[in-house]
Amino acid sequence: MSNSKQSAIRIVAIRQPFALFESRPWRPPLNIYETEHGIQLVAELAGIAPDDLYVQVHPTNLQIHGTRQLAAPAGLRRIQRMEIASGPFHLEIPLATPIDPDRAEAQYGNGLLVIWLPFANQATQRVVVIQLGEGGAR
Numbered sequence: 476m477s478n479s480k481q482s483a484i485r486i487v488a489i490r491q492p493f494a495l496f497e498s499r500p501w502r503p504p505l506n507i508y509e510t511e512h513g514i515q516l517v518a519e520l521a522g523i524a525p526d527d528l529y530v531q532v533h534p535t536n537l538q539i540h541g542t543r544q545l546a547a548p549a550g551l552r553r554i555q556r557m558e559i560a561s562g563p564f565h566l567e568i569p570l571a572t573p574i575d576p577d578r579a580e581a582q583y584g585n586g587l588l589v590i591w592l593p594f595a596n597q598a599t600q601r602v603v604v605i606q607l608g609e610g611g612a613r
Contacts, residue, residue: 502564513574590605
């Protein structure tokens with residue numbers, strides 16, 4: 476190409492042929508419903524093993540944390556799209572009305588964690604850890 480016909484090329488971004496896989500906290504989507512008798516929380520946690528989920532129920536807040544681990548396929552050349560978050564997450568949900576941690580229940584299946592938090596009949600300061608093992612039920 477001659478000098479008079481050369482076009483100017485502007486480099487907008489340089490892309491690496493790979494992405495750096497670093498663990499950054501992420502926040503799973505959740506729905507919170509209140510009924511006359513308590514609160515139901517539904518968190519979308521697809522791809523997380525029940526043993527990697529931890530639920531702590533306090534009278535005035537709920538804590539959920541865990542880790543989603545997604546491995547890159549063997550022989551990876553390039554990532555064309557990467558939208559699924561992975562790594563550790565931590566949710567702390569304040570509750571306006573005190574709940575009874577002793578009667579809290581959780582189920583995990585089909586990628587959804589469903590937690591039932593019945594309202595407290597009387598104030599308590601007790602903290603309960605809900606175990607999610609094989610089968611996903613408390």
